[in-house]
Each structure stands twice: as structure tokens, then as C-alpha cells.
Amino acid sequence: MMPFPQAKAAGKNRLDAAASGKQPQSEVHYREAEAPDQACGACLHFDGDKMCDVVEGEVNAAGVSDLFEPAAPVPAATAPAVGP
Numbered sequence: 503m504m505p506f507p508q509a510k511a512a513g514k515n516r517l518d519a520a521a522s523g524k525q526p527q528s529e530v531h532y533r534e535a536e537a538p539d540q541a542c543g544a545c546l547h548f549d550g551d552k553m554c555d556v557v558e559g560e561v562n563a564a565g566v567s568d569l570f571e572p573a574a575p576v577p578a579a580t581a582p583a584v585g586p
């Protein structure tokens with residue numbers, strides 16, 4: 503399997519990461535997402551184009567990292583039941 507293109511830039515310069523306050527892609531396992539609802543395109547930190555608030559370098563809507571957070575709350579219908 504070919505590596506995800508953006509992963510090539512991951513961790514290229516740790517000093518850049520420290521200066522930006524963002525995590526290097528290699529340390530947050532930036533990779534191709536398996537599902538669009540768990541990808542950068544659905545993440546709170548994605549700018550809607552190529553940048554992430556918390557991960558260094560260019561990302562795209564089809565990628566994902568360990569820092570994924572859903573931009574929208576999980577619908578109640580899919581939330582686990584609470585109570586007796």
C-alpha cells in the first residue's frame with residue numbers, strides 16, 4: 503500500500519513543530535482515514551482547507567490523526583442509553 507501523501511512531510515522538522523505549538527504528523531499518527539465521519543473533514547480542528555489547529559503541516563479532509571475530535575456532537579440516536 504502506498505503511504506498517504508501528507509505523511510511524507512510528517513516530522514520533517516521537530517523545531518518547526520515546537521515553534522508552531524502543533525504536533526508533528528508522525529507523533530499523532532496522521533494517516534488516511536477509514537471513514538469520512540472520522541476524518542479531518544469532520545474534525546473540530548480542521549480549517550476546511552489544508553490546515554489543522556493542532557497538527558503541523560498540510561492535512562486534507564480524507565486524513566485523520568490520533569487527535570481527531572468530532573466537529574458536531576454525536577446524534578442522540580447513536581449515543582448509548584443511560585439509566586434503567
Ligand code: SF4
Pocket residue numbers: 532541542543545546547548549553554555556557561565566567568569570571
Ligand atoms: S486533529 Fe483533526 S484536523 Fe487535525 S490532523 Fe487530526 S483529525 Fe485531522
